[in-house]
Amino acid sequence: MKNRLEALRREKGVRQEDLAQALNVSRQTIISLEKGKYNPSLALAFRLARYFALPIEEIFDDSDERV
Amino acid sequence: MKCRAMQNSWLKAMLAVGFVLLAGGLIWAYSVGAGEGLPMRMAGFLCGLGVALAAIGGGCLLLNRIRGERRTKEQTLHMEDERGLTVAYKAQNAAAIAAVLAIVAMTVTALVRGDSLYMMMGSAACCLVALVKIVAWYAYDKMM
Numbered sequence: 001m002k003n004r005l006e007a008l009r010r011e012k013g014v015r016q017e018d019l020a021q022a023l024n025v026s027r028q029t030i031i032s033l034e035k036g037k038y039n040p041s042l043a044l045a046f047r048l049a050r051y052f053a054l055p056i057e058e059i060f061d062d063s064d065e066r067v
Numbered sequence: 068m069k070c071r072a073m074q075n076s077w078l079k080a081m082l083a084v085g086f087v088l089l090a091g092g093l094i095w096a097y098s099v100g101a102g103e104g105l106p107m108r109m110a111g112f113l114c115g116l117g118v119a120l121a122a123i124g125g126g127c128l129l130l131n132r133i134r135g136e137r138r139t140k141e142q143t144l145h146m147e148d149e150r151g152l153t154v155a156y157k158a159q160n161a162a163a164i165a166a167v168l169a170i171v172a173m174t175v176t177a178l179v180r181g182d183s184l185y186m187m188m189g190s191a192a193c194c195l196v197a198l199v200k201i202v203a204w205y206a207y208d209k210m211m
Contacts, residue, residue, distance in 0.1 A: 026145035
């Protein structure tokens with residue numbers, strides 16, 4: 001699943017380490033999310049949406065997974 | 068890698084248990100004497116287990132001290148957040164497959180060598196693995 005995490009984080013001027021701390025996950029998890037190698041759980045997706053004050057659909061793009 | 072992030076209290080407990088097992092094994096070994104077969108092997112097993120636990124516990128405590136509290140906490144988070152748990156789950160699956168293959172190899176070797184006791188033990192272990200998988204699958208299917 002594609003996402004705009006890296007762009008949003010850079011827009012906000014936040015370091016990966018700070019984002020990880022705010023979401024209570026490791027920096028490696030943020031790196032994997034940004035690279036699209038790992039899809040977050042629903043709970044983490046909601047935490048991300050709340051952190052960036054955006055709907056989940058604006059952060060994650062599931063167009064390639066729709067049936 | 069995993070040991071770096073284990074909590075110090077667990078590591079201290081592991082170290083203590085290791086020393087107790089080692090001491091118990093040594094005392095047992097000296098009390099039974101060299102002529103005894105099975106008790107001596109049991110004492111040796113206890114000593115080996117004790118040394119292994121003490122080495123892991125002590126080594127990891129030392130590593131945690133060297134790396135510092137902040138880095139240790141980061142490592143713990145790396146292992147315990149949702150991605151860390153997913154990675155651990157996949158690693159456990161791989162380990163389980165390796166264990167089953169080892170049991171199958173042991174059973175086949177026993178079959179070739181004509182060792183009926185180990186052949187039966189290996190077969191029983193394979194049956195147990197299959198049974199646990201079926202029961203666990205059924206239980207998790209009901210729970211989720």
